[in-house]
Amino acid sequence: MELKLLDAQGQAASRIDAFDTVFAREFNEPLIHQVVVAYQANARSANRKQKDRGEVRHSTKKPFKQKGTGRARAGMTSSPLWRGGGRIFPSTPDENFSHKVNRKMYRAGMCSILSQLAREDRVAVIDGFSVDAPKTKLLAAKLKAMGDGSVLLITDTFDENLHLASRNLRNVMIVEPRHADPVSLVRYDKVLITRAALAQVQEMLA
16 A cells, blocks of 8 residues: 655655555444444543432431322332432442453554545655744644645654644644544544654554
């Protein structure tokens, strides 16, 4: 599989060979869906708490007599059927939202996403990407020269100037290969990968 190689001005200079096992896989929609949903589910935190009928504040006095009122019998106001009563199946902080995805399935899902991006011409390789100073204006101008749309930039090493310059750009995200995730790959319009980062991605997923 060949990927588009961009120069410093964002113009297509030539093409670069990439592993077919990573960038030429068949599109597997069910697997991609499973991987994306699992990644989002595993990012959830159980921080909500509801009370059951034993935890709500209530009186143990019988609300009204058992017979003769024409109403349904009731023993406590903490009943889940009553307003202000406890929940039948309350949410708890120890609730587990995690989904298990095998490592082989996760890698196959990532390769399927990257392959589809390559077929749609939404992924490109660049020799290097940096800015002279941690200024948002410099990074925005450089990305604008490469086209419109949101951009996911995968760099081989952490660059503090790039990190600081990208914090105020809503549609730009800069990550290292080990932090590239399926949700970001699907979300952004374009994916730019430095040549050194491409070697790392292929080593991890091949």
